Amino acid sequence: MIDWKSVEAADCAVPAGRPVDDLVGELSRALADPDPLVRDGAPYTVLATWIARGTIGTPRRLELGDEMAGRFADPRIEARSFAPLVLDMLVAAGDFRAGWVDAFERWYPAEQDLRGHDGTLGWLHAVAHGADLLARFGRHPEVTPTRMLDLAAARLTAPTDHVFEQMEDDRLARAVALVLTRTDLGERDAVGWLEPIADRFGSDRIGTPVPAHISNCLRTLRQLHVLADRGVRPGGDLPAEPVHHRDTVKSGVAAVLDRIVRR
Structure with missing residues (x-):
């Protein structure tokens, strides 16, 4: 050993x-x-x-x-x-x-154990660790960016009773923002992935307390709006990169947030 x-x-x-x-x-x-x-x-x-x-x-x-x-x-x-x-x-x-992307795509929105940290097992962080890989794949030239954006939407709309508590929302928002820096991403595709989120949460009535999955989605999108406005660092001391179609993304995210909280 x-x-x-x-x-x-x-x-x-x-x-x-x-x-x-x-x-x-x-x-x-x-x-x-x-x-x-x-x-x-x-x-x-x-x-x-x-x-x-x-x-x-x-x-x-x-x-x-x-x-x-x-x-x-x-x-x-x-x-x-x-x-x-x-x-x-x-x-x-x-x-x-390519098979790695397929396996990840099957797992990420289906994972049900979303604990960030466990007293016995330590860090688990499935959402955050998955978000980092989503960003990596989403910036890879052999992966279409819309595929990873749709995957992020699937993770956000997946039913869960677990509220993100270890900055998973920030990590997922950062991952999406990094995918949105791709200059080959069309303007419509830059916001099209938001439609299933708006459809899923814009038709539900928010109860009291706010359901975990809605809280997770709201906080992730709010952080994404900030990153779309200011840019996102790909890592380390590298300078922030601008989100492509910045104004369109900001408006799209704001419209989804408004639809959720006002219904």
Whole structure:
């Protein structure tokens, strides 16, 4: 058994005596471990570093991506919710398979365990981790932006009794805003994904207390309106990028918000 904390402390140098491909398998299993100190600790850092540095060969990275795509059907929430993080690393490093998008598209709006943090399992964050991958796919040239915008709408309109409580609304809004920075996105498509949200929530009567799914949607769209106005940072210290069709998006989001709260 590898002491991954020691590997992390050694600048993630590859341990001697074990093939990298075998070590990747051990890291993959660690990122589905129910112990948050294992899943979200040194193994995560080491795997992310090896992917970014190109330490893992392309064939093994693609196998890892296929494994993560399959993990969306895992019965354990900790396995499902960490799969998008690994896929995000891989796509950021230049790897891509259309099947990964298909698997993600099936899982994201269907996930019912939306806990951000659990006292035993630690961070789960399915909505937030999924949002990060949605943004990554949504900016990929082989994925049409409308596909990911429609997926965001499907996640927002999916029934749930769970109120976002760990900034999931902000992460999802940021993901949508990043997809909306694509300059190949037509003006109509930039707001067309809002129609099912308006139809779904614009016809319901808001009860007291406000239902969780409506609260989640309202807060996500409000944050999106801010990002559409000010631009969105793709990450780190990079400058903010403008949302394409900025005024149209702002007006579209505002109209949906108005329809929901005034009905």
